[in-house]
Amino acid sequence: MPRDPQVDLIFSHFTPRYVATGVDPNDLECLKARIDRWDDWCRIWSDEAARHERFGEEAAQAGRRVTASESFLRAAIYFHYGKHLFADRADEYRAAHDAMLRCYRAAAPGMTPPAQHLTFPFEGARLHAWLRRPEAAAPLPVAVILPGLDACKEELHAWADAFLARGLATLTLDGPGQGESAFALPVRTDWGRVIGAVIDGLKQRTDVDAGRVGVVGQSLGAFYAPLAASQEPRIKACIANCGPYDWGRVLPQMPRVSQEVFRVRSHAATIEQGHAIAKAMTLAGAAQRIRCPLLVVFGGGDRLIPPAEGERLAREASGPSEFVLYPEGNHVCFNISYKFRPLTADWMAETLFGK
Numbered sequence: 001m002p003r004d005p006q007v008d009l010i011f012s013h014f015t016p017r018y019v020a021t022g023v024d025p026n027d028l029e030c031l032k033a034r035i036d037r038w039d040d041w042c043r044i045w046s047d048e049a050a051r052h053e054r055f056g057e058e059a060a061q062a063g064r065r066v067t068a069s070e071s072f073l074r075a076a077i078y079f080h081y082g083k084h085l086f087a088d089r090a091d092e093y094r095a096a097h098d099a100m101l102r103c104y105r106a107a108a109p110g111m112t113p114p115a116q117h118l119t120f121p122f123e124g125a126r127l128h129a130w131l132r133r134p135e136a137a138a139p140l141p142v143a144v145i146l147p148g149l150d151a152c153k154e155e156l157h158a159w160a161d162a163f164l165a166r167g168l169a170t171l172t173l174d175g176p177g178q179g180e181s182a183f184a185l186p187v188r189t190d191w192g193r194v195i196g197a198v199i200d201g202l203k204q205r206t207d208v209d210a211g212r213v214g215v216v217g218q219s220l221g222a223f224y225a226p227l228a229a230s231q232e233p234r235i236k237a238c239i240a241n242c243g244p245y246d247w248g249r250v251l252p253q254m255p256r257v258s259q260e261v262f263r264v265r266s267h268a269a270t271i272e273q274g275h276a277i278a279k280a281m282t283l284a285g286a287a288q289r290i291r292c293p294l295l296v297v298f299g300g301g302d303r304l305i306p307p308a309e310g311e312r313l314a315r316e317a318s319g320p321s322e323f324v325l326y327p328e329g330n331h332v333c334f335n336i337s338y339k340f341r342p343l344t345a346d347w348m349a350e351t352l353f354g355k
Contacts, residue, residue, distance in 0.1 A: 006038040009255060010085065013303065016335035021158050022077040042092045045082030046099065049075045053103055060106075069110025076103035076154050084150045085257045087264040101180065104130075104154045113164065118171070120201040127197065128180035129153060132160060133169040133207060140169040141212035141236075141352035143345075144198060147172075148219025148332070150261050152179030158337075159218075162345035168352065169208050173198065175224060177265040186267035189281055191224045192231020199234050212236055212352045216344065218332045219305070223247055223281065226313060230289040237351040238290065239344050241297045242332045245287070245309040248279035254304060287316035294321040295347050297340055299329025322347075 011032055019025055027048060035044050056071030083096035108115035113134055119126040130153055133140060143163045145156050153172035160170040174180045175194045177187035188194075195215055202210040214237035217225030222243020229238040244250040251262060252275060263274035296314040298307040307325055314323035324343065326333055333340040349355070 003036045004038045006257065007035050007041065010041075010257070013255070013331070016330055017332065018081060020334040020337040021155050022074055023081065024074070027078075042082040042086045042089070042096055045078055046096050049078030049082060049096075049099065049103070052078060053099075056103070056106060065110045069107045072103045072107035073111070073157065076100045076107060077157075079103060080152060080155055084152075084155075085261060087150075087261045097180075100152075100154060118201070120197050122176075122185065122194065122197045125184035126181070127173065127175060127185075127194065129171050129173040129198070131169065131171050131208075132164055134164055134167055136167070139205075139207055139209040140167065141214070142169045142171055142202060142208050142210070143348050143352075144171045144173055144195065144213060144215045146175060146215065146217040146221030146224050147178055148217075148221045149258060149265065151219065151221070154179070156218075159216075159341055159344075162341040163216075163348060166345050166349035168345075168349055171198065171202075178221075182265055187262070187265050187277065187281075189227065190231065191228035194224075195228040195235060196232045199232070210234075214238065214348050214352055216348065217241065217243060219243060220247070222310075223283070226283060226290055226294065226317075227286055229292055229294070230283070230286040233291075235292055237293045237295075237348055239295045239297070239348060240310065240313060241340060241344065242299060242302055242305055243310065243313075244281075244305050245283045245312045247281035248275070250305055250309065251275060251278045258304075283313055283316075287313050288318050290317040290321075291319040293319060293351050295344065296321065296323045297333060297344065298323070298325050299331060299333045299336075300325055300327035301329060302331045304331045 052071050052075035056068045059068035079096045079100035083093045086093045113132050115130045115132050118129045118131050153174045156172040163170045176185035199210050215225045216239040218241045222240035226240050229235045259271050263271050266274050266277045268274040294317045296310040298310040314321040329336050
């Protein structure tokens with residue numbers, strides 16, 4: 001029986017992403033060989049994730065803390081990719097989501113540096129985040145890192161490592177319509193209030209400097225980041241990696257499964273209603289209000305969001321802006337993570353530390 005074309009489509013779009021964020025290339029080849037039907041996607045990824053979770057449990061029982069943390073982290077990433085495009089299948093999605101959180105929580109104490117789960121009150125609900133902080137005596141600037149439509153804060157682990165290595169604290173955040181926060185809070189456009197609530201929460205801490213906060217986003221998170229920077233003056237720097245300028249124009253061109261994820265994330269009843277919500281998601285009139293330093297990164301080979309979206313954002317921002325195009329880069333430049341991660345982390349560290 002020929003393989004479901006949906007499976008081929010997703011692997012063709014996201015294989016570099018899977019490898020760049022922690023999927024073992026050999027495991028990935030096995031997954032490609034095993035998954036013939038889209039209906040089996042979440043189950044087979046979850047089976048592979050459970051195998052790594054067992055490795056972690058065995059290592060923990062033997063007192064091998066580092067090995068256990070590494071295995072639990074890998075399991076969390078695999079569980080995430082089992083559910084990342086399965087939002088319309090609530091039962092399977094929730095089971096994989098809960099397993100992902102269980103594994104990441106198990107990995108957190110053994111990470112270098114460790115991860116601490118934080119929540120921030122927001123409109124009767126909670127925003128969920130992971131804070132990691134290098135050891136330092138002084139309060140550290142913070143890079144708040146936002147995932148895309150089908151991503152979550154746990155997937156941002158490897159990118160956060162680049163900022164941590166340069167002395168920044170990182171807060172990987174699930175905002176409204178994202179990951180752990182999406183169950184209570186749908187997609188919205190007042191992201192200045194979202195990041196404002198996070199900054200208010202960080203002000204209560206003595207180990208981070210809430211006066212030096214930068215916001216970083218990938219894909220749809222790279223729409224939310226500049227939108228937040230246009231609305232919240234306390235944001236000191238902004239990075240947008242392969243994000244839309246006009247989501248209402250981009251969304252209908254994306255794979256149907258991604259449109260369905262947005263429908264669920266926006267709490268819309270139909271894809272058409274989701275499209276109507278997306279039409280209000282534009283940086284027109286907002287980009288001009290961005291006055292903090294802005295870095296826009298794009299891949300010339302992005303098949304999901306046209307680079308012209310990023311060019312327009314950089315051109316219209318009122319503050320200092322830079323547009324970096326990697327001709328060989330794909331969506332989020334996952335195929336050249338060795339380029340975009342150092343660039344973004346160096347830029348943010350230099351901006352927030354004032355070097």
